[in-house]
Structures are given as C-alpha cells and as structure tokens.
Amino acid sequence: MTTGVLLYCFDTPEVNYHALAERCVSQIRRHLGLEVTIVTNMETFRKFKPMGMINYKLVDNKVGNTRPYRGKTMAWYNRERALAYEHSPYDVTILMDCDYFVFSDSLLQLSQTHFDFLLHDRIHDLSGENMIAGRDESVLPLVWATVTLFKKTGTASAVFDMIRHVQEYYSHYRNLYRIKYLNYRNDYAFAIALHQLNIRDRIPTPMAMLADRVDVIDSDDDGIVFKHGDTVNFTSGQDVHVMDKEWCDG
C-alpha cells in the first residue's frame, strides 16, 4: 500500500506559494519521509527550485476566486483540490495545504489507521487570541480542509464526487447552510459534503494555527518563532498551519 503527500500550489499575483511549498516539502521529507506529488500550473512549475524526486502534475487551474488577507483582497486558486481523488497516485493520501508545516510524525500515525476520510474539525490558535474561528458564520459543523487524509475507497470517492457537486452548485449550498462569505472556500465545501454524506470520522486533536495577522520571524527544522503585537512565542515539534503567506519570501 503506497502512502504519499499531495500538495496543490499555484502562485498568485500577490503570493509566492511556490516558496511556501518548497519549505513544506523539506519538512515533509525530514519528518514524514514520504513521497510528494505537487499539482501546479506551468507558470508556478518554472519557479520551483530543484527539490530532488517530486512528482509534478501540471494542470490549467481555474481563476476568479478571491480571499481577504491583511486588509486586502487577493486572488485565490483553490478549486482544483476537489479533484484530489483523481490526482493522487497513492493508496493513502495526505492532502495538505502548502502553508501547513510538519514538525512531527503525527500524520504518519494517522495514516496507519483504518479510515476513509479524515480531517480536523477543531483548531488551536497558538497566539491565544482566538483570531481564527469566527462565530455564526454558517449553520454547518465546520471542518478544516487544510490537512485531509483519504484512502482510495468507495466512500472517499463519493466524498470527492459530492465536493465537486457542491462546488458546481456552491451558491445554492451557501444559501442552504447560510454561509456568511461569498467566496468559495474548501473548508465549507468539504464540510457540506461530509454533512450531506453523514461521514463523522475526524482527527481527534485540534489543528495548531497562526492567523494571518501573526508574523513568523524565524524558523528551524524543529519549529517556528512567531510574533503578534509585542509578544514573541515559539513552537517546537508541533505541526502548524501558518497563515502568514510571506514568511518564506525572505
């Protein structure tokens, strides 16, 4: 049975996602030792530095979606993730945002268990200021699509079929679940699909996160140092989702 990591990475006019992906791959190699496949477009592919053995899959990504970031509106190319089941060459896939950084082997533990589809439904804001999870933003039990583990099973295939359906009719489902935001978000599409299909397995611990307002000021192979306001703190040996998109730009 093969296990690997699948990343989606498309540079936008505002963000060099390829720089985040390069760092992400380095951490995956160090702590998980798994094969990596990157789904990207030709423009982004040309910017990647040589990283050794990586499987690339080149696609023409959809454009048009946006997201807010530090008071601005930015392009967001996030619709291809719905095709992850088809894009993954692995029996067990860890589908990961390229701004999620592994500093432990926790995902390996999860990948060795019996499941069809696993992801987080809770987060832990490392800054302690609860800047991330909003209130009353939908009537849906929210999940986080940042890290998703799935196997090539009928159930996982059905989930991705449902995600594609939700994406196609997103305005209907957005109204149905009273989602506050107009843009397309995978977190909601995944949550709707799981709710519709009544799939309840989750990663039992919350995902450690840093909001986009928190700056990452340093990092090594074991963790990161971050700053918010006048407070500086660090992580060590803990996987973390970093929403500061510029920290790998140098």
Next chain:
Amino acid sequence: MDIGNLKKQSDLNFKVAQAKKNALEKLRSRQLMAYNERLFRADANTITLVGTLKQHSTDFYVLDCNDNPCHIQDPEDFLNRLVQRNQETLNAYQQLHQDLSRKRT
C-alpha cells in the same frame, strides 16, 4: 505595586498561561497513537481502562478515538506502548513546565 508593574505581571502571566496551553495541546496531539489500525490517546483514561480490562481477560474490545471498536489480542503489548507514549509526552511537558515556573518567579 504600581499599575505599570501590575500590567507587566499580567502580561507575563498571560504569556506563561498561553505557553502552558500550547504545550498541553502539543502533548495531547503527541499522545495520539496508531494500534491495530485504530487511533488511541495514550492518556490516563485509556491506560486505566486497558489496565483494568487486562486483569479480567486475555483479549477484549475497546473503542478508539472515533468510537470504532478494536480487538486487543495482546493487552500487555498495548499497555506497554500506551505507557511509553504517555511518559514520553509527559517528560517533554515536565521540562517545559519547569522552564515556565522559572519564568514566573
């Protein structure tokens, strides 16, 4: 103590409390372990449960973190792994707790 020092003390206590909260979340995350293709928390509850069931039977079923049943056929091995993982995480937490105690004083 004047208000400036009180604010400093308050900020320090917030930082220490947050560091402790982060370390506890890390501990809980590291306590997750795979066994027989199921996911378990190597916490006090699981260890106590397995220790108790082990005294009554040589094999038994327990529920994993997602309420899936798991057949435990070698309770000794399972318990050893749980205890080992539990103590690994607690040792790491204890180190940090000592550092935080020094910071507070």
